Amino acid sequence: MSEVNFASVIETTAAVAKGDVSATEATQQALKKIEQDDAKINAFNTVASDSALAQAAAVDEKIASGQPVGPLAGLPIAVKDVICTEGIETTCSSNILRGWVPPYDATVVEKLKAADAIIVGKTNCDEFAMGSSNESSAFGPVLNPRDLSRVPGGSSGGAAAAVASGMVAASLGTDTGGSVRQPASFCGVVGLKPTYGGVSRYGLIAYASSFDTVGVIGNSVADAALLHDTLAGQDVRDSTSLPGARESVSDAVEASQDLKGLKVGVIKELNGSGLAGFEPEVVDRFRASVDTVVAAGADVEEISIPAIEATLGAYYMLVPSEASSNLARFDGVRYGHRASGGNTAEMMRATRTEGFGAEVQRRIMLGTYALSAGYYDAYYAKASRLRAKLIADFAAIYSEYDVLMCPTSPCVAFELGAKEDPLSMYLVDIATIPANLVGAPAISVPFGTGAADMPVGIQMIGPKFGEGTICRVAKAIEEAKND
Amino acid sequence: MSDNNNSLTTEDVRKVADLAMLNLTDEQVEQYTPQLGSILSLVAEMDSVDIEGYEPTHHPHGLVNVYRDDVIEAADVTESVMASAPDTENNQYKVPPALGEEQ
Incomplete structure (x- = not known):
């Protein structure tokens, strides 16, 4: 059988569609790669070999009998372990849910299955997606495939590392404050966070409900666009999901010749000349990326959003508030861990104390x-x-600009244990959280390396349903990198 | 509780832990107090922005009420949902006694 190129979603699905490789063979190759490489990376909490092979066999049967197959037919894909998968253990990388097997699929998982993608396993992450380094996982840290002494970012660290190490071509992550984009940046892959409400949250175990989104991670902008298109849409089971038709992001990317006529704003507070803490190499790479966007024909100007200086404060009030409410449901009664002994209240207290980690x-x-x-x-x-003010400020800017740019992270991947003080960890999120506060779509695309030869990610932030526009700019940067 | 963010006391932390139904050791209280205090200091940054005239928001795109047709759908899920629970009896959740110690 021919080898599958797991660097690309589009090539993998094309190889299956042409019959060069069967869905079963593609799945076997992914499982073999996970078995070989994951002992050192620790990207997976659960590998679902049996159900993956059964799913693949069903896809092969469809192909053999001439039935039409979905757009992701035969694609091995990994799913972050905060998203429910029927019959496959789902833990949120927490001891409080260890061993729990959901009785249903999240809507995004249903959609992957309907597209004939193969769920090969559940990826490691910060506990309940709370973290920026994957170090708060109860399943141990994930290591950055580029340098095993460094973190992969977080919270979707396993999802990014699984793609960056070539174990799978694609994965689903979640992004509440940067948890898709920042690990994508740290691992040198593409991460797309959708418009809040653009993709269903049904079956995503809630962390901060008014911020949580399901995003995708892949090796190229085109792959990310295709994966996003598969997931997007309103869901009656998620009352926060937005009505209205979703335009094809893949079509927007494919049709884009250049960026002529596009107005791009560079966020002054986040380009190295505003807020402190941006590494000089990151700023250099960011400036070079802006040059490529100018060269592609866009009209680029520096803009200022002073309220960004207060976004960390607002974010670290709102998100923990929503989290404290959402996580009240973990009390040892309906699912997950239960501590022994005592009366009801004592059991609940002991359960929560034993089950939740420090972060x-x-x-x-x-x-x-x-x-x-x-x-x-x-x-x-x-x-x-x-x-509300920040949402209004962004809306005013989007009346003049099509897309905003800044680095994804002020720094490249740091070493394990480098940020033991929680506040220093939170500061890493400064460039990603504005998009979550305003519900905007945003993408991180790799553009060379910074300190210690680690990848640097460039971020584009768009208006509501502006996924097509941010992906067009990301594609231009990606192409310039490949020149 | 103190009004000064940076002077969060160990007593504040004990009280919050109690509200959150967490049992902390003295060591954990000592560890969490300065950490939570420093995070609360971030909140002071909010004072630099004038928010006069802005109402609190809870959905970034202002979506408020969503309705679906009032149609009964089959939902035969009792068995699979109850299967997740640590302890059940006759399709009901079973917990230790609410008062006193478990017998």
């Missing part, structure tokens, strides 16, 4: 504090008003 406990306490009597107005209400 999750910190965020639950922070949110509980922000929402507690006497503090609500000063913390939660103020932060949600600041969020």
